[in-house]
Amino acid sequence: MSDATASGAAPQIAAAAQKVSVKDLFVAFLIIGATSFGGGAVAYLRSTLVAKTKWLDDKSFLELFSISQSLPGLNTTNMAILAGDRLCGWIGALAAVVGVILPGAILMTVAGVLYGMHHERPLVDAALKGVAAGATGLIFATFFQLAGKTMRGWWDLLFLAAAVLLVNRLHVSVLYALIALGIAATIIYRPGGAAERSRAQ
Amino acid sequence: MNQIPSLIAVFAYISLLTVGGGMAAYPEMQTLTVHVHNWLTDAQLVHFYSIGQMAPGPNMNMVAAVGEFVAGPLGALAVLLAFYAPTGLLTLGVGRLWTRLANWPWRDSIQHGLAPVALGLMLAGAITFGKTSLDFGKVAGELVQFNIIAAVIAAAMLALVLRTKINPALLILACGIVGAIAFRSP
Incomplete structure (x- = not known):
């Protein structure tokens, strides 16, 4: 696994990678997933990853964002995966993407139940x-x-x-x-x- | 009646089309969920997408509601995994490769080329969506009246989102209240 991380993640943030634990990453993205109402999750991501935690600098953030826009998948989840991977390898990517999806996914499942009962x-x-x-x-x-x-x-x-x-x-x-x-x-x-x-x- | 394998196939496929956002995939999602599989109606799909705009996180979490509606909680889980896992793995793999291709000249060409295509697909999705959301079908005699009110709400929303900094999720909630009053049955 260390091999994959070393070859996959950019070397210049290796120092930052050691500071961020998978749990910190999960919690940070869970909070973004629970509070980013009304779209524009990119602004929430930026304020957390760049301004608050300083896990990424502005340049890395924009670079990851430009990649996330060119790939299939939503910007928010792609950013979670790319940033998580940079900071903690694939396990970080998994923690970040599950964290950012989980609150909304639970709410929308409940919405599906309520819709089925009351939409008529x-x-x-x-x-x-x-x-x-x-x-x-x-x-x-x-x-x-x-x-x-x-x-x-x-x-x-x-x-x-x-x-x-x-x-x-x-x-x-x-x-x-x-x-x-x-x-x-x-x-x-x-x-x-x-x-x-x-x-x- | 086990719909879960079909749900997985449909949402895994749709997820690959979400270049530049979920709206790009909307016409295909409508074709497959409404017209091919008859899981729900055009209006119901529009409802789920619209409710999804009020939830936090990625706006396509609405797929969980579709999964739940069609096949219960297990359906929601299956759809979520199908929708997020394939593109997630792709992003992880290609993301690593992409970083190493920073100096490859075609990288910029792909990014520049995809931008207007993704935007065009988003507009196409928005038009498909609007055809359902602003037209309530054959409500005898009242069709035109309903269309105008819905269009006015949409136009007001457009202006408020572009001109003010009010959170769109709150504005959509307000649209729900306006709708409950304006569209209530006599």
Whole structure:
């Protein structure tokens, strides 16, 4: 196991790795998992990992975050796994990801039970329609916030439009849309290509 | 009627599509859980996702509610493991490799390329979601009225999230109260 950790985790944080116990990691992520209401868990992660505990510096945090965005899986759980792995190896990754999921997962299981019992009541149904309309607004708000931060240039717009067209209009499976557009976009942004240079500016 | 093997297969597959967030996988989740397996209705899936926005932690913990609804507590556990374990292992493996590939030029190309694709898939998911959440189906004669109220709530939410710093989970809770009043049966 020490072999895997040594080859997998970045060497510069080896000193930090010794300070963080698996239990500390689990508790820290459990608290994030129980208190990060309303999305934006990244802000909670940053305040815990960088500001409060100083387990990661800002640069490592941003590096892990950019990796977590390019991989399948949710940003929050990917960050838990990457940060846990850096600090304590695979067992740290497991502790962190279980910690961050557990509170919400228990609550949502209970929500599933309550939903099964009460969703046919008219008042509950009416409230759920309001909640669903609100969630729609939240999803679009999140989209606009992310788009404002990451969209640069015509190629980005083209790939965004192509994804919507393939999934919503042509009813292509998300899997095929993801693979086809992911490969096409990677080629467009190939190293040394014109799109990559214009984006870097 | 044991649905657990199918639940595992569906949610393990869906988890691999959550590039850039859970919404990207929403259209596929709708196809598989509603139209292929008939576990729940379009509206019920929207309800679970929406309730999930009020829970702490990753917003896709709503999959636990779907698992519970379909197959009880064991269903919830199976779905959680299926949804988080495969991508978790992938992230662990690729994360280590990725760190060592810091100077590989294609790494930036993949990251730049995937960003707009992930965002487009998220928008596609949002549109699929909105088609259900803002349209309550065939409630004879009242369809249009319901649509307008839901759209107004959604627009107000959008503006409040973008313009204020009020916690979105609280705002969604407020939308529930507004909904309980606005959509109550006469």
